[in-house]
Each structure stands twice: as C-alpha cells, then as structure tokens.
Amino acid sequence: xxxxxxxxxxxxxxxxxxxxxxxxxxxxxxxxxxxxxxxxxxxxxxxxxxxxxxxxxxxxxxxxxxxxxxxxxxxxxxxxxxxxxxxxxxxxxxxxxxxxxxxxxxxxxxxxxxxxxxxxxxxxxxxxxxxxxxxxxxxxxxxxxxxxxxxxxxxxxxxxxxxxxxxxx
Numbered sequence: 001x002x003x004x005x006x007x008x009x010x011x012x013x014x015x016x017x018x019x020x021x022x023x024x025x026x027x028x029x030x031x032x033x034x035x036x037x038x039x040x041x042x043x044x045x046x047x048x049x050x051x052x053x054x055x056x057x058x059x060x061x062x063x064x065x066x067x068x069x070x071x072x073x074x075x076x077x078x079x080x081x082x083x084x085x086x087x088x089x090x091x092x093x094x095x096x097x098x099x100x101x102x103x104x105x106x107x108x109x110x111x112x113x114x115x116x117x118x119x120x121x122x123x124x125x126x127x128x129x130x131x132x133x134x135x136x137x138x139x140x141x142x143x144x145x146x147x148x149x150x151x152x153x154x155x156x157x158x159x160x161x162x163x164x165x166x167x168x169x
Contacts, residue, residue: 005084006143008124013066013073021063026081027099028056029150030064031121035073038065041105051114053107055154057099058082076121080143088144095147098154107153120146 021040030039030053037048040063041056048054056062066073085095109117124142127135 004081006078006080008079008121008128009077010121010125011073011075011077019064021061023059023061024056024079025058026079027058027085028054028062029076029078029080030054030056031076031078031117033074033076033118035071035075036067036069037073038067039063039106040065044105046106048106049108051109051111053109053117053150053153055098055105055107055150060105076125078121084143085147088140088147093148093151095144095151098147098151104154107150109153113149113153117146117149120149 032048032050032052032054034050039046039048039054040061041054042060042062046054082096089095120142124139124146127139127142
C-alpha cells in the first residue's frame with residue numbers, strides 16, 4: 001500500500017486481465033458494480049452478482065476470474081490496514097470483526113444497501129480526488145460509517161443494534 005491507512009480504487013475495464021492468486025498484509029473490500037466474476041477465496045468459488053460485497057482477511061488467498069462478456073467489469077476496491085481499523089474502533093464496536101470473525105466472505109446486498117454503500121464509496125472517492133479543508137477528518141468519518149454498516153450487514157443483516165457487537169482486542 002502507498003498510503004499509511006487505506007487506499008480506494010474505482011476500476012472500469014472492458015478488456016479482461018487476469019489476477020493471480022495472492023494475499024495481502026491488509027484487509028480488502030471488493031464491491032462489484034458490474035460484470036461477470038467468479039471470486040476464489042481459500043479453495044471456494046463464489047459467483048458474484050452486481051452489488052455483491054467481498055470481505056478478505058489478511059491471510060486469505062484470493063483471486064478473481066472475469067468471464068469473457070460484452071459487459072464492462074466495474075468494481076470498487078478498498079485496502080485498509082488493521083492498525084487503522086483498530087484506531088477507528090471503540091468500546092462499542094470492533095471494526096475488525098467483519099474480517100476476523102466473519103460468518104461469510106460474500107455479502108449479497110439488497111438494492112437499498114447497495115445504494116447506501118455506493119454513496120459512501122463515492123464520497124470517499126471524491127475526497128481522494130479533491131483535497132479540501134477537513135478532508136482527512138471527513139475520510140475518517142466516512143470510513144467509520146462504512147465499516148459500521150458493513151459489520152452490521154455481516155453479522156445481522158442490518159437488523160440489530162451496533163452495541164450487540166463484542167469488542168475484540
């Protein structure tokens with residue numbers, strides 16, 4: 001990673017490129033916007049649909065296989081360091097839980113959830129392009145909001161309160 005805390009990318013490809021099996025020393029959030037994709041995670045194959053969210057822990061080997069179609073392959077990829085999520089966490093919630101204590105790697109979002117996350121990602125992408133006064137503070141706020149929402153989706157399908165989480169050290 002180039003940045004100390006996180007990196008965020010929006011990709012749109014019309015040609016297929018292969019991605020080799022790999023892992024990182026940071027967490028990865030992969031949000032599929034369009035395209036036909038099979039995602040390999042630790043010997044499991046997941047066929048992704050538009051609006052699917054993938055959570056990758058630091059130790060998980062993973063790889064994307066893109067199907068050859070006329071559809072563009074569009075996604076948002078976020079890399080985020082464990083130390084940064086620890087810093088953003090509170091006694092009320094550990095933002096690491098969705099990676100380290102997850103029930104599943106793939107979250108199939110409803111349309112309203114997809115729109116909500118897209119909005120947060122877009123605000124973060126805008127801030128990475130335009131450095132404005134207070135942008136560091138806004139990035140922290142949006143990442144915190146994003147991670148609280150993802151943790152709620154991962155564990156409760158957004159149906160329980162945040163304080164039902166256990167704080168992990």
